[in-house]
Amino acid sequence: MKGGWLKIYALAYLLFLYAPIALLPVFAFNDGTIIAFPLRGFTLEWFAELGRIEALHGAVLNSLVIAVSTAVLATVLGICAARSAARYDYPGKRGVMGFIMLPLVLPEIIVAVSLLVVLLQLGLSLGAWSVILGHVLICTPFSIAILNSAFQNLDRSLEEAAVDLGETPWSTFRLITLPLVMPGIISSLLISFTISLDEFIIAFFLTGAEPTLPVYLWGQLRFPQKIPVVMALGTILVALSILLLTTAEYFRRRGVARAGGKDTGGFL
Amino acid sequence: MTRPIIQLQDVQKYFGDYHALRGINAEIAEGEFFSLLGPSGCGKTTLLRVIAGFEDVSAGRVLIDGKPMEGVPANRRPTNMVFQSYAIFPHLSVAGNVGFGLRRAGLTADEMGRRVDEALEMVGLAGFGRRAAHALSGGQRQRVALARALILKPRVLLLDEPLSALDKKLREQMQVELIKLQRQVGITFILVTHDQEEALVMSDRIAVMFDGEIAQMDDPEILYRRPKSRRVADFIGVMNFLPAEVLSETGDRIEIEVAGLGRAEISADQAPRGGGGQAPSVGFRPETLTILYEGQQANHREARAVVEEVVYYGDMTYYDVRLQGTEKPVRLSMRNVFGREVLPIGTETRIAWSPGALVLFR
Amino acid sequence: MRLAQKIGRMRRTDAASGILLVSPTALYAILLLAAPLATIFAFSFWTQDYLTIDRSWTLANYRTAISEPIYGQLMLRSLWISGAVTASTVVLAFPIAYFVSFHVPPARKSLWIFLITIPFWTSYLIRVFLWKVILGYNGVLNSTLLGLGIIDAPLTFILYNANAVVITLAHAFAPFAILPIFVALEKIDRALLEASRDLGETRVTTFLRVTLPLAMPGVVAAVLIVFIPTIGDYVTPRLVGGPDGLMIANMIQTQFLQLNNAPMGATLAVLAMFIVTLVALIFVGLNRRFLRRQQ
Ligand SMILES: Nc1ncnc2c1ncn2[C@@H]1O[C@H](COP(=O)(O)OP(=O)(O)OP(=O)(O)O)[C@@H](O)[C@H]1O
Ligand SMILES: [Mg+2]
Numbered sequence: 001m002k003g004g005w006l007k008i009y010a011l012a013y014l015l016f017l018y019a020p021i022a023l024l025p026v027f028a029f030n031d032g033t034i035i036a037f038p039l040r041g042f043t044l045e046w047f048a049e050l051g052r053i054e055a056l057h058g059a060v061l062n063s064l065v066i067a068v069s070t071a072v073l074a075t076v077l078g079i080c081a082a083r084s085a086a087r088y089d090y091p092g093k094r095g096v097m098g099f100i101m102l103p104l105v106l107p108e109i110i111v112a113v114s115l116l117v118v119l120l121q122l123g124l125s126l127g128a129w130s131v132i133l134g135h136v137l138i139c140t141p142f143s144i145a146i147l148n149s150a151f152q153n154l155d156r157s158l159e160e161a162a163v164d165l166g167e168t169p170w171s172t173f174r175l176i177t178l179p180l181v182m183p184g185i186i187s188s189l190l191i192s193f194t195i196s197l198d199e200f201i202i203a204f205f206l207t208g209a210e211p212t213l214p215v216y217l218w219g220q221l222r223f224p225q226k227i228p229v230v231m232a233l234g235t236i237l238v239a240l241s242i243l244l245l246t247t248a249e250y251f252r253r254r255g256v257a258r259a260g261g262k263d264t265g266g267f268l
Numbered sequence: 269m270t271r272p273i274i275q276l277q278d279v280q281k282y283f284g285d286y287h288a289l290r291g292i293n294a295e296i297a298e299g300e301f302f303s304l305l306g307p308s309g310c311g312k313t314t315l316l317r318v319i320a321g322f323e324d325v326s327a328g329r330v331l332i333d334g335k336p337m338e339g340v341p342a343n344r345r346p347t348n349m350v351f352q353s354y355a356i357f358p359h360l361s362v363a364g365n366v367g368f369g370l371r372r373a374g375l376t377a378d379e380m381g382r383r384v385d386e387a388l389e390m391v392g393l394a395g396f397g398r399r400a401a402h403a404l405s406g407g408q409r410q411r412v413a414l415a416r417a418l419i420l421k422p423r424v425l426l427l428d429e430p431l432s433a434l435d436k437k438l439r440e441q442m443q444v445e446l447i448k449l450q451r452q453v454g455i456t457f458i459l460v461t462h463d464q465e466e467a468l469v470m471s472d473r474i475a476v477m478f479d480g481e482i483a484q485m486d487d488p489e490i491l492y493r494r495p496k497s498r499r500v501a502d503f504i505g506v507m508n509f510l511p512a513e514v515l516s517e518t519g520d521r522i523e524i525e526v527a528g529l530g531r532a533e534i535s536a537d538q539a540p541r542g543g544g545g546q547a548p549s550v551g552f553r554p555e556t557l558t559i560l561y562e563g564q565q566a567n568h569r570e571a572r573a574v575v576e577e578v579v580y581y582g583d584m585t586y587y588d589v590r591l592q593g594t595e596k597p598v599r600l601s602m603r604n605v606f607g608r609e610v611l612p613i614g615t616e617t618r619i620a621w622s623p624g625a626l627v628l629f630r
Numbered sequence: 631m632r633l634a635q636k637i638g639r640m641r642r643t644d645a646a647s648g649i650l651l652v653s654p655t656a657l658y659a660i661l662l663l664a665a666p667l668a669t670i671f672a673f674s675f676w677t678q679d680y681l682t683i684d685r686s687w688t689l690a691n692y693r694t695a696i697s698e699p700i701y702g703q704l705m706l707r708s709l710w711i712s713g714a715v716t717a718s719t720v721v722l723a724f725p726i727a728y729f730v731s732f733h734v735p736p737a738r739k740s741l742w743i744f745l746i747t748i749p750f751w752t753s754y755l756i757r758v759f760l761w762k763v764i765l766g767y768n769g770v771l772n773s774t775l776l777g778l779g780i781i782d783a784p785l786t787f788i789l790y791n792a793n794a795v796v797i798t799l800a801h802a803f804a805p806f807a808i809l810p811i812f813v814a815l816e817k818i819d820r821a822l823l824e825a826s827r828d829l830g831e832t833r834v835t836t837f838l839r840v841t842l843p844l845a846m847p848g849v850v851a852a853v854l855i856v857f858i859p860t861i862g863d864y865v866t867p868r869l870v871g872g873p874d875g876l877m878i879a880n881m882i883q884t885q886f887l888q889l890n891n892a893p894m895g896a897t898l899a900v901l902a903m904f905i906v907t908l909v910a911l912i913f914v915g916l917n918r919r920f921l922r923r924q925q
Contacts, residue, residue: 006729013726017749017804020760023770027763036768081655088648096652100659105855107862107906109879110899113886114666117673117896137662140655160322161355163342165369165420179359191751200755201864205886214755221759221869234756241752249744 021238028231035227046232053229059216063197066128066212070135070196071189077136078143078188079181085144086151097144104141111137112205119206127208134202139192146191146252150184183251190248194241213237273298273423273456274319279328281314281480288314290480291328296424296458296473301450303459303467306477307503312460313352315477316426319458321345333423348417349426352433354409356401362388363397365412369420387415390449407438414449424456431466443469464504468492476500492553496540498629501551508557508598510591512550512628524628526550528591528598529571532623539628548630554586556625557600559617561608566620575615585610589619673896683893691897701881701898705905708861708877711792715799716857720849722800723807727848728841730808731815743812750805758869761798765789765870790872798866803859807852814848815841843921850917854910861906878902 028047032040050056085097103111115134119126154177162172178185200214207215217233220226272295281289288311296302304312317323319330321342330337332346348369357365367384375383388394391411404412410430417425430446431439447470450457461467467474468488475485484496495501498509515523520536529550560566576597577588585604588597600619604610611617674691677684695701730742749757764770765788772784788794818841826836864879871877878898885895 006725006733010726010729013722013804014745016801017746020757020764020801021749021752023760023763024756034768035763036766036770036773038773077655077658080651080653084648084651088644088651090645090648090652093648093652096656099664100652100655102659102663105858107859107879107902109862109864109882110667110670110903111663113882113895113899114670115662116886117892118666118669120892121669133662136658140658144655155353155355157351157353157355158357160342161349161351161357161416162368163322164320164347164349165416166343166372168343176357194751198751198753198755205883214753217753217755221755230756230759234753234760237756238752242748245744245748245751253740 024231024235024238027228028235030228033225033228035231046228047236049229050232050236056213056216056233059211059213062128062210063213066131066135066203067193067196069132070139071193073132073136074139074143074192075147075185075188077140078147079185081140082144082147082151086148086154087156101141101144103138104145108138108199108201109205112202115202116205125208126206128210130206130208131203131212134206135192135196135199138199138202139195142191142195143188146188147181147184150181154180183254187248187252190244190251194244194248197237198241271298272296273300273333274458275329275331275334276315276319277329277331279315279318279330280326281311281318281323282326288480289318289325292480292482294475294482294485296456298423299454299456301447301457301459301470301472303461303471303474304477305461305464305467305474305503308462310477311480312462312477313428314480316349316428316458316460319424320347320349320426346423347426348420348422348424350410350413350417350428350430352428352430354413354430354433356404356409356412358402360401361397362393362399362401362404362412365401366397366415366419368416383419387419390418390452391415392445406434407442410434410442414446418449418453418455421453422455424458427457427459429460429462432461432463439466446470468504476503478503494537494540494627495551498546498549498551501627501629506554506599507551508554508600509549509551509629510594510598512548514548514628514630522628524548524550524626526626528573528594529569529621532569532626534623534626534628538624538626539630546629548628551627551629552598552621552625554599554601556621557589557598558620559587559589559600559602559611560620564620566618568620568622568624571619571621573617573619575611575613575617578610578613580610587611589617591619670896670899673893674900676893678891678893691894692901694894695897695901704876704878704881705901707792708879708902709905709909711795711799711875711877712857712860714792714796715803715860716853718796719800719803719807719856720811720852723804723852724811724845724849727808727811727815731812743809746808747805750802754802755865757802758798758866761794761801762789762870765794765797789870790875792871792875794870794872795866795875795877798870799860799863802866803856806855806859810851810855811845811848814845814851818844846917846921850914853913857913858906858910861902 026039027035029042029044030039031043031045081097081100085093111134115130115137116126119130124130158176158180159172162176163169167175198214200218203212203215204218211219217230220230274294274296276292276294279289279292280287292315304315306312314323318325319332321337321340325338337345357368360368363381363384366387367380370380370383373380384397385394388396391414393408393411393415396408396412401409401412410433413430427446431442434442443466446457446459459467459470468491471488473485473487474491475482476491477483478499484491484500486494491500492504495504495507498507501507510529511527513525515525515531517523521533522536522539523531523533525531560570571591573589573591575587575589579586579588583604585602587600587602589600590597602608673683675687675689677686677688677690726746730739730746734742762769766772767784767786767789769789771788772781775781776784788797822840822844823836826840827833831839861877862879863877864883867875867877867880879902882895882898882902885891885898
């Protein structure tokens with residue numbers, strides 16, 4: 001069969017990709033404090049435990065606030081940049097866009113320490129807001145990447161047709177542009193939310209007294225007896241991420257289909 | 269001519285350094301079916317977009333209904349457009365598309381529904397209102413685009429190559445429908461096309477554009493019979509050219525000597541001005557030459573020729589024949605009527621022609 | 631009045647609208663990226679004087695960074711690990727990208743790409759930690775191999791060293807490598823491959839002479855997009871690296887948060903970025919030359 005060996009390789013590779021997260025639920029439901037085989041038995045204890053940890057709840061709430069704010073801000077900034085890139089030409093466009101996209105390849109630790117230094121120099125105290133600043137910076141390029149294709153697939157004559165039929169530029173944006181790129185916007189919100197919820201390094205450097213969820217987790221990883229609880233938490237997080245991503249992907253595809261474009265696949 | 273609805277006064281348009289419109293002057297009458305015809309890149313779309321208000325003029329003026337349009341944005345001009353891609357809003361239903369422009373009219377839902385139904389009926393899409401726009405065929409999309417633009421009763425309807433995306437049969441059918449529709453609504457139509465046949469069939473008047481300029485503006489028949497330059501003549505239909513010499517000019521009579529045809533006298537209106545500087549030549553259309561079969565007599569003049577190439581089209585046959593004493597063959601067309609044989613290559617034959625069909629370019 | 635008119639006209643030109651629209655985002659990037667990067671750069675020339683910062687310009691930090699072996703060692707190791715991660719990730723990723731692009735039916739492609747990207751979006755921290763679980767002394771891998779009787783004693787060379795870091799990072803960055811290569815392969819006109827076969831090339835030589843050179847831009851993008859961020863990775867070396875697997879980012883963190891020597895940390899960060907950029911440029915240059923020679 002054509003590509004037979006390649007297919008076997010590809011399936012093995014998928015196994016390699018999924019092996020770690022496949023283990024999460026295995027140990028999350030395992031009735032033993034040591035994370036190793038053989039398994040002991042089934043328990044929901046670790047999930048129940050999650051409900052009793054006050055510090056965790058604070059961290060979750062903190063992370064949610066940060067992730068929602070980040071998603072909204074990054075998407076708004078992403079809309080501005082993607083729209084301007086898809087629709088207009090101006091001198092230095094490539095340079096400006098390249099710079100905005102830079103955090104995509106910049107090591108996160110560099111973003112983290114440079115922001116930290118500036119904030120401390122300015123004498124500002126750290127908190128959720130400083131984490132949001134950093135997260136918006138790294139999420140905006142992803143948002144732009146998603147929205148770019150949404151805005152580029154938009155046939156310009158659709159907007160002109162609306163103006164021609166008597167709408168102002170602003171009502172055209174509201175009635176035509178926005179509905180047509182809405183799937184992209186939703187997908188950008190979800191992706192930014194997911195990235196922010198997950199991000200550790202920047203949060204680690206820029207968080208104040210109240211940790212975010214990953215920072216809290218990081219603290220727990222040092223205590224072996226806490227690991228099963230972490231596994232339970234991880235299971236929930238992974239399930240949540242997959243749900244969010246599937247939704248994002250659904251909207252992205254619907255956007256492509258609606259604009260009549262061809263699906264090129266993938267978020268990046 | 270009735271009152272002009274559109275006046276273009278020395279309209280210029282630059283894109284950066286590129287001079288896309290080089291001084292367009294035209295007046296288009298109320299109720300006229302006017303076409304902009306020209307090769308790709310000559311500025312037809314640009315001119316249409318200038319009228320619609322999507323592009324600012326670099327210099328010159330556009331007046332609609334006597335009012336200067338400077339500073340009037342597209343949404344406040346009494347024009348509507350049918351886009352080349354149709355620009356059907358994919359997230360709205362057919363009715364949503366057609367009724368789009370009525371949003372600001374402050375109509376009741378009933379009234380709006382009635383207007384939309386009327387418009388759909390007018391373009392032959394009665395009952396299609398609830399369909400999703402993206403599920404339409406090419407011809408249907410084009411009708412929706414028409415209905416959507418006409419529902420606002422614009423003073424001028426602008427159409428940018430509205431038929432170019434359709435296949436030949438459908439295109440010809442839509443041409444006829446468009447003409448009927450225009451007569452019915454009485455709105456001025458300005459049609460952009462690069463298809464000369466389409467322009468000839470549909471228009472009251474045609475402006476032929478080259479390189480951002482109007483080369484000739486006339487009704488279809490004059491444009492075809494009396495093109496002002498070789499370039500226009502070449503662009504519209506087929507035209508044969510033969511070298512010629514002007515012997516004398518008296519009043520409105522011109523005496524010329526044409527290679528292969530001999531001496532002829534033509535009237536001054538057969539010798540348009542503005543060809544510019546080339547060696548004089550004479551042009552004539554293929555159908556103005558006729559092969560004389562045995563026993564037939566010429567009504568006008570006769571010449572001798574040899575058949576060099578035969579192209580059979582079913583209803584017509586095109587012959588490339590070489591006139592005595594010329595270097596290049598000329599093309600003539602004959603209708604294939606019953607009982608008339610197709611001549612083989614190499615046949616020597618007599619040709620009938622008429623001085624009245626000649627155009628002198630100089 | 632005149633000014634208002636002028637601005638009004640400006641607003642209508644395309645360039646002005648574009649700049650106006652991009653400016654919030656650009657401004658954000660300038661304030662929160664360019665300015666901080668510039669600050670870090672400035673810091674690298676200052677020194678820490680107990681609790682205050684001595685702002686006289688000096689190259690002292692750079693001298694320390696070069697003379698003290700620990701920094702050079704960490705930097706070299708980081709480069710080495712990043713290089714190994716990049717090489718293994720890209721080499722392992724290419725066949726996947728090729729498979730999805732050439733052997734998966736078009737309708738199923740985006741499903742495959744989606745499947746490949748999903749693990750990338752799930753909690754990074756937990757994923758890295760899970761590798762510790764898999765690779766550990768009593769880990770999943772060892773207990774499975776022991777159970778199957780393939781080995782007698784647990785393998786120890788796979789945790790708390792550079793190997794573990796390479797495996798974990800190669801896993802984490804897999805989608806980053808697959809996607810650019812996939813995009814490049816997708817762009818190849820399939821008729822080119824048929825033309826090559828038609829001109830007498832075999833399947834293999836067609837791959838070498840047509841497919842690979844055309845996929846090269848994707849491979850280069852994959853290399854850069856994996857290499858650059860891995861140099862700065864902090865979590866993986868800390869969790870699975872052990873003392874021999876620590877990288878430059880861990881030292882930067884230590885300087886900033888534990889030793890409270892921000893200028894030294896800044897110097898290391900600047901050096902790391904400088905070296906990464908240099909390596910990346912050299913790589914891109916070599917690749918260009920290679921492709922030109924191919925022609
Ligand atoms: N926005 C623009 N910026 C720069 N140049 C443009 C722009 N729009 C049109 N042009 C140029 O102006 C010239 C005329 O373009 P236009 O679209 O009016 O041609 P056209 O006659 O409609 O051709 P076609 O038959 O191909 O549609 C072309 O050379 C085109 O490249
Ligand atoms: Mg055009």
